[in-house]
Amino acid sequence: MHIVILTLSFSLPGCGSLKEKRGRMGGLHARFGNNPSVAVCESGERDRHDASEWTFVVVGLSKREVESQCSQIEDKIERTVDGRVMNVVREFI
Known part of the structure; x- marks a missing residue:
């Protein structure tokens, strides 16, 4: 079994409220959970309006499977989130 912790940090320029932040992040938990x-949670920058951090734990039978799943998550986020991905960290356990 292979496990990856995928952490993405976002910048949300011009975001003025936590309500707007939730709308701009577009329901990541519902979409990937x-x-x-895959397990997903907002792991950082919870009280800031202009930033967010999300962590995904991906489990699979092969390294290739978890890498593919991580790539799919990253690609979908790039297309659907109204913000900039500032940092991506993959940690293999």
Whole structure:
């Protein structure tokens, strides 16, 4: 079994409230949390309006499988989140 912790940091320029922040992040938990091999949470910058950090724990039978899942998560986020990805960290356990 292979496990990856994927952490993404976002900049949300011009975001003025936590309500707007939730709207701009576009329901990441609902979108990715339904996959049984992925756990997701907002892991940092919870009280800031102009930044956010999200962590995904991805589990799979092969390294290739978890790397592919991480790439899919990153690609989908780039297309759907109204913000800039500032940093991506993959930590293999």
